[in-house]
Amino acid sequence: MGSRRNFLEKLTVSAVGLPLLYHSNPLFAASEAPYQGPVLKVAIMGLGSYGTRVAEAMKDCKRAKLVGVISGTPSKIKDWQAKYDIPKKNCYNYENFDAIKDNKDIDAVYVITPNGLHKDQSIRVAKAGKHVICEKPMAVNADEAQEMVDACKAAKVHLLIGYRMHYEPKTVEVIKMRQNGEFGKVKFFQGQSGFTIGDPSQWRLNKELAGGGAMMDIGIYSINGARYMLGEEPIWVTAQETKTDPIKFKEGVDETIQFQLGFPSGAVANCLSTYNMSHLDRFFMTGSEGWVEMQPSTGYGPIKGRTHKGELNQSHTTHQTLQMDGMSQLIFEGVQPIVPLDGEEGLKDMKIIDAIYEAAETGEKVAISL
Known part of the structure; x- marks a missing residue:
């Protein structure tokens, strides 16, 4: 009888504690209250293997969303449009992406191209008034990196590096x-x-x-x-x-x-x-x-x-x-x-x-x- 009573007492305590556990555990809280804050709308520049990895990972993001692409390969743009439901107006190539300046649906561009292209592309993004996320290494030397830092400060946009x-x-x-x-x-x-x-x-x-x-x-x-x-x-x-x-x-x-x-x-x-x-x-x-x-x-x-x-x-x-x-x-x-x-x-x-x-x-x- 003592063992049974102890079991029931523990069960009662556990049941009483469930509401506290539910509300204090961030996993339960996340499912109970979906995120309602601002969402960073991102275009990915460079649709290679790592760009794809980032895009797939962003499917699970709550605060960031993939909304645009920039690529020199038309077939890749078409494939990404279909796969990630990206509107045509948010698709650009390397020649015309300066036009993102007038696109209010894009907040930031993630530059995932070869290192030697990072500086010029990042500076163009900054001049278009968009936040710059640049994959590491951010440039090919410190002088180029300094130019990027200065350009983003002048444009009053964030420059963030992909240090996951x-x-x-x-x-x-x-x-x-x-x-x-x-x-x-x-x-x-x-x-x-x-x-x-x-x-x-x-x-x-x-x-x-x-x-x-x-x-x-x-x-x-x-x-x-x-x-x-x-x-x-x-x-x-x-x-x-x-x-x-x-x-x-x-x-x-x-x-x-x-x-x-x-x-x-x-x-x-x-x-x-x-x-x-x-x-x-x-x-x-x-x-x-x-x-x-x-x-x-x-x-x-x-x-x-x-x-x-x-x-x-x-x-x-x-x-x-x-x-x-x-x-x-x-x-x-x-x-x-x-x-x-x-x-x-x-x-x-x-x-x-x-x-x-x-x-x-x-x-x-x-x-x-x-």
Whole structure:
């Protein structure tokens, strides 16, 4: 009888607690009260594989909506119109997209074209009075990035860079742990970013379009990761380049670069960027009181990680969905992510990349001033 009475008492308490659980749990609250606030109306420029990934992710956005496209391929525009229900009046090509200036149905343009095109296209979007979202790296060097920052300031529009990891839940948790001192004095970061690239004719291996090689595409993850994991800005860099296939990786297109960053606190980062080794997507950081390892650390799928306290178990949501909803909240409400993703943030990474290339070429330690 005692066991049965205890069971009924627990059941009653649980039932009483259900309304509280329902109203306090954000998952229940989300289903109970659909989002009614402003929605960022976005046109995607560049309808390649990553543009498609963003478009698919935006189907689940509550604060952002895909409403337009800009492409140099008429057949792609037609396919996207049908697939994403995009009106013809919101479809443009690379010659006429300045006309978005008069289109009130578009708030922002997400530039997802080859790196070498980012500067001119982003500046044209800004001059048309639309917010600019630009995929990383934001340009091919720091000078171009500065031009973009200046143009968007002059046009009084936002310039945001596609740093999806700044919204990724496990990444955010690690940054919070570091901010709360849970790792103690952080001393060392290691970033490994690489894969074996395929088709030698693709734009990523074209110096004019890519601005470089692996560093511009995958190495930037370790650069940005070192900065947000350590919570500091680097003050010097050394770097070494290795090239085993000069036919595939022509002059100015890096295959593999190892680089080391020094920080004001004395912390150091040791990183690898490569197009010639696969299964490299790992961050490790250690401090006086603890450590964290993330692998995969920046891939599109679920991020996995563990610390001295155990596994990171935050739930996975498609990164681009979180990014686009977060950017909408930033633009309309001024809500900033835990790490900035504005043009100035992208400019810092470009300055570091410039310094890495200089260090690899000269063999000297290069000072960094951000």
